[in-house]
Amino acid sequence: MPSRYSSDLAALPPIVTPLWTTVIPAGAHWSGVLRRGLALRIVDIEGGANLSAVFHRQEDPLERYNMADTLKAQHTAHFTQGHALYSDMGRVIASITGDTLGWHDPLGGVGDAVLFSRKYGETHYQTHRNDMIRNGRDSLVLELAKYGLSGRDLAANVNFFSKVAVADDGALAYVSGHSPAGAAFDLRFEMNTLAAFSTAPHPLDPRSDYAPKPVKLIAWRAYPADSTAPTDDPCRTACPENGRGFENTDRLFA
Template identity: 85%
Template sequence: MPSTLPAAAIAEPLWDAVIPAGTHWSGVLRRGLALRIVDLEGGANLSAVFHRQEDPLERYNMADTLKAQHTAHLTRGHALFTDMGRVIASITADTLGWHDPLGGVGDAALFEHKYGAKSYQRYRNDMIRNGRDSLVLELAKYGLGARDLVANVNFFSKVAVAGDGALEFVSGHSPAGGSLDLRFEMNTLAAFSTAPHPLDPQRDYAPKPVRLIAYRAYPADGAAPADDPCRTACPENGRGFINTDRLFA
């Protein structure tokens, strides 16, 4: 259910932050909180992983998310499922119509091959940070490690399938000001990296910044309403929301 219209204005933002180009961020987003995520300059990639805050063994599951909703991309109306059949987050607004759940995240070897090596010791803030290490660094702040890094979502990025079955990066997909609203249905540990998408063919290391605007979508002791478009998008989503609501009942 793609949307090419901007989401409604946020009446009362709770906080506002920018993740600089090529850096990383993490935080706990409580149930009922939402983030408006904005591509400030165009061409951003935001790699993201999600864990349940109270029990990080429960986390976003790419395979269950896609097969439950019969999709190979994410957009407005889609829910992000955990490996326990619950909904950890949902996309309530989207100006792009496509976000990539398949392309994965680049590691140090890939980035050095593509962009060369620039260490912090020599280049300081102009160092090259890869997405995998960035996400692992953020997870480490909460006692997690590399083994907790599961398949991620790449917001603002799109991939297409070539004739030989290979995934191809679609350049120019996200313009400046492109955005989505991500609502959290569980207390969620989110880790983000603004490193480039691993399939981006651009040979220069040119990550982009992303803005986060937090607001309250519904009370923390409440739930998404019964007629919510993400809840009613398909029967599987309805069951996932019920499972989630029972956890907080």
């Protein structure tokens, strides 16, 4: 894995043929089914973004991203280039093939209505319209509901663009100013995935004012849906556990 990072998008490989582009506004949410072999370049447009994300297998949503297995298999407490996101069936849902930032948070969780009300106060759509305060948990549940899921299906999430440091005593500390404008990473999907995203602030963000940031998604085809990631792919070869996780995934689509 690289030891130096740059917020310059030129540090990532060029996207030859973009399929589509969208922007998730500040404090908003988005979801979609992302097919095997599809990749997203995800960009922090203004700096200071947080993108909370949950992932389910599209054909069987009972299979979903598993934080504990993902961290344990790769001996890590943060995500960056070369890391894979595992499901609870030992398969790879997605992999991070490029990253200009170097640290994304898998530990901090997602803020709910009680936390956001205490930190930012309460707003309502009737008076504030699209400027209302939206918390991350309810945003993700709203997106999952579009596919017949509910709050019971909301498992652990990833917080992209955020950094949380872990002290020797286990205390978590949010690192402010971590993600500059233009920071980006490439997320490649290794199975057909229902992804739900929220741009609500990180629950440990110490700011007292509600200041979410927008995020841009650029999709392209990384490899054919009926194929597999290359056998020399850095995510596949990062560690023996990843090799086995990709093999388990390949069998599902054999």
